[in-house]
Amino acid sequence: MDGADDRPGQMTTPVTALDADAMPSLRCRACGMQYPAQQAPGRCSCGGLLDLDIAVPSGLDRDVFTRRLASHDLLDRSGVWRYREFLVPLPSPVIVTRPEGNTNLYPVPRIAQWAGCAQLWLKHEGENPTGSFKDRGMTVAVSHARWIGARAVACASTGNTSASVAAYAALAGLPAVVFLPEGKITAAKLGQAIAYGARIVQIRGDFDAAMRLVQEASAAFGLYLLNSVNPFRLLGQQTIMFEMLHQLAWDAPDWIVLPGGNLGNTAAFGQALVRAHAAGLIARLPRLATVQAEGAAPFYAAFQRRFTAFSPVQAETIATAIRIGNPVNYERARDAIVATDGVVTAVSDAEILEAKAMIDRAGIGCEPASAAAVAGLRRLISEGVIDAKSNVVAVLTGHVLKDPETIMAMHQTAAEPSPAWVNRPIVVEPTLAALREVLDALA
Incomplete structure (x- = not known):
């Protein structure tokens, strides 16, 4: 990652002029500087956040979203891409979807x-x-990363982002690096990131320290940043x-x-x-x-x-x-x-x-x-x-x-007197008499 030509965030395939022209530009909230959509959206050179200059769709027929619910097309089945009039016009072949959304x-x-x-x-x-809302953002951002030809993606995370980044990067065939605060992430979330194949970097510090480092690393090494700094x-x-x-x-x-x-x-x-x-x-x-x-x-x-x-x-x-x-x-x-x-x-x-x-x-x-x-x-x-x-x-x-x-901590180690909602497991002898006492307490 030392040479500029080898930075993972650099495009490996050209974006067609037609595709690029159809995409909204990025605008800095602080200074108004504009950037093309075919680059990885970090921060502006002034340090400001970048927003998408995206128009509000007009003349929408609300029934189109309901009709798509009956479709077997993969994009229509997604609870994200079903509402694509409000998204960006990425070409279908680059879109990475499981599909996500459709939550009750x-x-x-x-x-x-x-x-x-x-x-x-x-x-x-x-x-x-x-298992989290992060998948909705990731389908759009990872698809954008794929569209611009990014070669690696990265995030800082308290857990859910790392799981989602790892999964969607794997689907897209992109290497992923996730920065986690050491010892401050649940085993379930860490296990997801490991299972999906992301490179795990544990930071001696909290999430905010990991967030600072991943932004610096993205700028220095050309990683495509998938935290919510990213407007996609x-x-x-x-x-x-x-x-x-x-x-x-x-x-x-x-x-x-x-x-x-x-x-x-x-x-x-x-x-x-x-x-x-x-x-x-x-x-x-x-x-x-x-x-x-x-x-x-x-x-x-x-x-x-x-x-x-x-x-x-x-x-x-x-x-x-x-x-x-x-x-x-x-x-x-x-x-x-x-x-x-x-x-x-x-x-x-x-x-x-x-x-x-x-x-x-x-x-x-x-x-x-x-x-x-x-x-x-x-x-x-x-x-x-x-x-x-x-x-x-x-x-x-x-x-x-x-x-x-x-x-487990809520229900097994709660201090006495325990709250009414505590549900401690009960150990009994393997007899009907012992079980009757437990069942009688259910009344």
């Missing part, structure tokens, strides 16, 4: 009652192929909103509540809702509510200061997927909250674990970071920020099996 929207009266709202749906992004990633994640609105027959909810770590989803959801409204798919904008863990809540602190200042923090929370102290998408997420008249809150680890137990016991399940959304909803309703009569969608971002260590 669950009405959950029991959890709605616990949280205190009239109507609650859970949009479960943990049902994606690698966020474009794919916008389809969470398009699919959710489609599932609700384009009748937008009052609120959408989601967990916030690196803030890519907050940014993507805001962008998607604004675009859906501008395209005439929905009559009004829902409001966004981003929920952070109290030990990793720089966005919440900035919101309390009316976004007049932002200060990174040293992050610590049981919710590893949002254990991020210096989110790269702060500016984009701030704009999303402002555009949707949204709010930001923070909840304790204890609140997260209680909400997780409620979601798990409802037969749905999620990883701890996902449960922050429902914990935050409950808090916002109790504080009167969200009206109890509101219709709400809470987004669960990761599968319950992403963090089995936390499940």
Whole structure:
């Protein structure tokens, strides 16, 4: 990787002029500098984030998305590429899809009652192929990497991104390098990245240190960066909103509540809702509510200061997927909250674990970071920020099996007196009499 001609991010095949002309350009949020779409989208030379200059589709027939549900075409079957009018016009042969998306929207009266709202749906992004929402962004970004001829991709991760990058890079036939904070990733997530064949680099430091290094490495060695700095990633994640609105027959909810770590989803959801409204798919904008863990809540602190200042923090929370102290998408997420008249809150680890137990016991399940959304909803309703009569969608971002260590700790090592939701395994003698005592307790 020492020579410029050998950098993995350099194009190995030319992009045709026709394909390049059809693609939106990249524009720096800070200085306005424009870059062509046929390059790896890192940061601007000024350090600013790059956004896609992408138009809002006009004259859309909403029924086209429903018709595609009956198709056997691979792109139509994808819950991302089904909404391709809102994406980029990549040629079909370069698109890498499993397919992703098609995640369920669950009405959950029991959890709605616990949280205190009239109507609650859970949009479960943990049902994606690698178990998290990251797959939606990865199908678009890895396809773009393939289109420009990238020879290797990279990311920093708390776990879910590394699993998704490793899987989609393997599908695309691209080498992948993932930077992980040493000792701060669950075995399930690390196991996925290893199994899919990514090169694992463990950093002596936290996620924010890994994020700094991968950005430096991408610039120095030409790696194609797949973190949510990449606007193609966020474009794919916008389809969470398009699919959710489609599932609700384009009748937008009052609120959408989601967990916030690196803030890519907050940014993507805001962008998607604004675009859906501008395209005439929905009559009004829902409001966004981003929920952070109290030990990793720089966005919440900035919101309390009316976004007049932002200060990174040293992050610590049981919710590893949002254990991020210096989110790269702060500016984009701030704009999303402002555009949707949204709010930001923070909840304790204890609140997260209680909400997780409620979601798990409802037969749905999620990883701890996902449960922050429902914990935050409950808090916002109790504080009167969200009206109890509101219709709400809470987004669960990761599968319950992403963090089995936390499940076991919750239920096997909880301090006494243990919470009512604790479900400790019981050891009995192999007799009917011993079993009867256990069964009688079920009544």
